[in-house]
Amino acid sequence: MASRRPSWALALVALCLSFELALQEKGKGKKEDDNNGGGGGGGETLVPAIFVFGDSTVDVGNNNFLPRCNDICRANYPRYGVDYPSQNATGRFSNGYNLADYVAKLLGFPESPPALKSLSEEGIIEQMKKGINYASGGSGLRNHTGHDLCGQVCTMADQLEMFTSNVQKMGKEDSSELISRSLFFISVGSNDLFEYANDSKPRHNRNDTEFLKGLVDLYKSYLQELYEVGARKFSVVSPSLVGCCPIQRVLGNQRNDTDGLGCFGTANNLSRQLYPMMLSMLQNIDLQGMNYSIADSVGMTELVFEGVIPPGMNLTVVDTACCGGSGPLQVDKCNSTATLCPNRDNYLFWDGFHATDVASSGAAKMLCSDEGSFVHPINITKLATL
Ligand SMILES: *[C@@H]1O[C@H](CO)[C@@H](O)[C@H](O)[C@H]1NC(C)=O
Numbered sequence: 400m401a402s403r404r405p406s407w408a409l410a411l412v413a414l415c416l417s418f419e420l421a422l423q424e425k426g427k428g429k430k431e432d433d434n435n436g437g438g439g440g441g442g443e444t445l446v447p448a449i450f451v452f453g454d455s456t457v458d459v460g461n462n463n464f465l466p467r468c469n470d471i472c473r474a475n476y477p478r479y480g481v482d483y484p485s486q487n488a489t490g491r492f493s494n495g496y497n498l499a500d501y502v503a504k505l506l507g508f509p510e511s512p513p514a515l516k517s518l519s520e521e522g523i524i525e526q527m528k529k530g531i532n533y534a535s536g537g538s539g540l541r542n543h544t545g546h547d548l549c550g551q552v553c554t555m556a557d558q559l560e561m562f563t564s565n566v567q568k569m570g571k572e573d574s575s576e577l578i579s580r581s582l583f584f585i586s587v588g589s590n591d592l593f594e595y596a597n598d599s600k601p602r603h604n605r606n607d608t609e610f611l612k613g614l615v616d617l618y619k620s621y622l623q624e625l626y627e628v629g630a631r632k633f634s635v636v637s638p639s640l641v642g643c644c645p646i647q648r649v650l651g652n653q654r655n656d657t658d659g660l661g662c663f664g665t666a667n668n669l670s671r672q673l674y675p676m677m678l679s680m681l682q683n684i685d686l687q688g689m690n691y692s693i694a695d696s697v698g699m700t701e702l703v704f705e706g707v708i709p710p711g712m713n714l715t716v717v718d719t720a721c722c723g724g725s726g727p728l729q730v731d732k733c734n735s736t737a738t739l740c741p742n743r744d745n746y747l748f749w750d751g752f753h754a755t756d757v758a759s760s761g762a763a764k765m766l767c768s769d770e771g772s773f774v775h776p777i778n779i780t781k782l783a784t785l
């Protein structure tokens with residue numbers, strides 16, 4: 400592992416430098432207005448619109464509107480949102496912004512496009528010009544993922560169906576140029592891994608490779624579906640080391656199944672196997688004229704869990720939830736009576752599953768500026784400007 404540390408450090412130095420250069424180049428040296436909580440964009444953006452799909456890593460409130468979705472899979476109550484500009488819970492699984500927000504910000508938008516379910520029927524057609532967020536916490540690549548835990552989620556299949564139907568409502572002339580130049584930002588798969596790893600079926604009855612191959616085949620079919628409605632620019636975020644989130648660490652300990660990082664071994668093994676399979680799927684996908692950027696979230700997070708903290712960040716606690724109860728690693732529910740850590744910027748995890756605002760910000764910078772260490776074959780900034 401030691402040999403990888405310099406590459407991480409270099410990648411980050413390069414990141415910071417190239418980032419500043421990119422900003423100067425675009426003449427956007429002025430201070431960003433962090434209090435702009437609106438959905439549309441005012442200034443110049445690198446793509447006309449962003450369409451977001453996936454799970455709670457990028458949901459900005461769709462689950463608030465699903466009547467049978469329970470509180471486990473919603474984040475529309477305190478203390479979620481304590482650091483959001485309005486200081487209110489929005490449905491984001493974070494103390495502030497999430498990954499979709501920060502990627503959108505780096506492309507010149509004020510934050511993530513709004514949640515589909517928050518829009519009126521007329522609002523949808525107008526908002527399609529700037530982008531819409533279809534993501535739903537708890538969902539996965541498989542139709543059934545999240546169903547038992549959450550009561551109700553928008554599955555990836557549902558999300559794509561709603562997108563396709565909105566494109567059709569726009570009319571072909573209006574949509575095709577827009578859709579082909581827009582960014583499709585997808586972060587999904589962790590919940591499929593969580594459910595499979597937590598399943599207590601005897602291990603000899605299962606074939607992990609077959610399960611993972613099934614996920615990758617589904618991923619491919621969703622990309623093909625988006626391509627068919629005109630999408631050409633795909634940013635794909637692979638699941639990170641899912642066994643290292645606080646709840647999974649506790650589970651790993653309970654099962655006496657921990658790896659060298661102190662995380663849930665079975666779950667992390669799945670993450671480690673999945674990334675190369677996703678990369679290979681993208682490298683071999685035969686869709687004329689499409690471009691992609693895939694993030695190796697396993698590589699990105701591995702060093703952090705080993706204690707190598709990216710420069711400019713002040714993460715000192717990487718195993719414990721900031722908002723939680725008194726249980727081990729603070730994994731109790733994050734709600735209005737939960738204890739809150741004193742300095743949110745020191746924590747990688749906001750609750751038992753989800754990253755803090757500051758961690759999402761760091762990850763988004765990586766996705767947008769990394770030069771080949773963890774993002775392949777191109778970063779999102781490059782993808783956006785193609
Ligand atoms: C924040 O939430 C409170 C109640 O939960 C509500 O009264 C208030 O209007 C909200 N503020 C904003 C800015 O949304």
Ligand SMILES: *[C@@H]1O[C@H](CO)[C@@H](O)[C@H](O)[C@H]1NC(C)=O
Nearest residue numbers: 541542543554555556557560
């Ligand atoms: C998943 O659900 C969609 C409809 O939402 C359906 O078209 C598709 O066949 C389902 N996939 C599987 C594998 O059941």
Ligand SMILES: *[C@@H]1O[C@H](CO)[C@@H](O)[C@H](O)[C@H]1NC(C)=O
Nearest residue numbers: 593594597598599646647650
């Ligand atoms: C794991 O599954 C059990 C039921 O088998 C459930 O009670 C528990 O909440 C699950 N844990 C996680 C972290 O999903």
Ligand SMILES: *[C@@H]1O[C@H](CO)[C@@H](O)[C@H](O)[C@H]1NC(C)=O
Nearest residue numbers: 605606607608609610612613
């Ligand atoms: C597991 O599945 C893979 C892919 O389908 C297959 O190549 C392999 O032989 C299977 N392994 C076992 C032990 O059945």
Ligand SMILES: *[C@@H]1O[C@H](CO)[C@@H](O)[C@H](O)[C@H]1NC(C)=O
Nearest residue numbers: 651652653654655656657664
């Ligand atoms: C936990 O696993 C370790 C190594 O796999 C083994 O040596 C130990 O006996 C196990 N402990 C329990 C309580 O099962």
Ligand SMILES: *[C@@H]1O[C@H](CO)[C@@H](O)[C@H](O)[C@H]1NC(C)=O
Nearest residue numbers: 656657663664665666667668
């Ligand atoms: C994880 O993978 C490593 C290497 O492939 C293997 O030695 C270990 O047994 C696996 N652990 C679990 C819990 O599957």
Ligand SMILES: *[C@@H]1O[C@H](CO)[C@@H](O)[C@H](O)[C@H]1NC(C)=O
Nearest residue numbers: 686687688689690776777785
């Ligand atoms: C974008 O995709 C086209 C065709 O799919 C390919 O020829 C080109 O090399 C890609 N550009 C980059 C920067 O990867």
Ligand SMILES: *[C@@H]1O[C@H](CO)[C@@H](O)[C@H](O)[C@H]1NC(C)=O
Nearest residue numbers: 712713714715741742744745
């Ligand atoms: C890092 O966090 C510690 C503990 O909260 C704080 O004392 C220190 O000022 C922080 N450092 C920076 C550079 O923000």
Ligand SMILES: *[C@@H]1O[C@H](CO)[C@@H](O)[C@H](O)[C@H]1NC(C)=O
Nearest residue numbers: 724731732733734735736737
């Ligand atoms: C917060 O969650 C805990 C369980 O972790 C529960 O005991 C408590 O009543 C909840 N508080 C509220 C206000 O719902």
Ligand SMILES: *[C@@H]1O[C@H](CO)[C@@H](O)[C@H](O)[C@H]1NC(C)=O
Nearest residue numbers: 417418421767768778780781
């Ligand atoms: C993104 O990658 C390109 C090379 O593909 C590099 O020139 C650029 O500095 C990187 N970062 C940004 C913010 O564009």
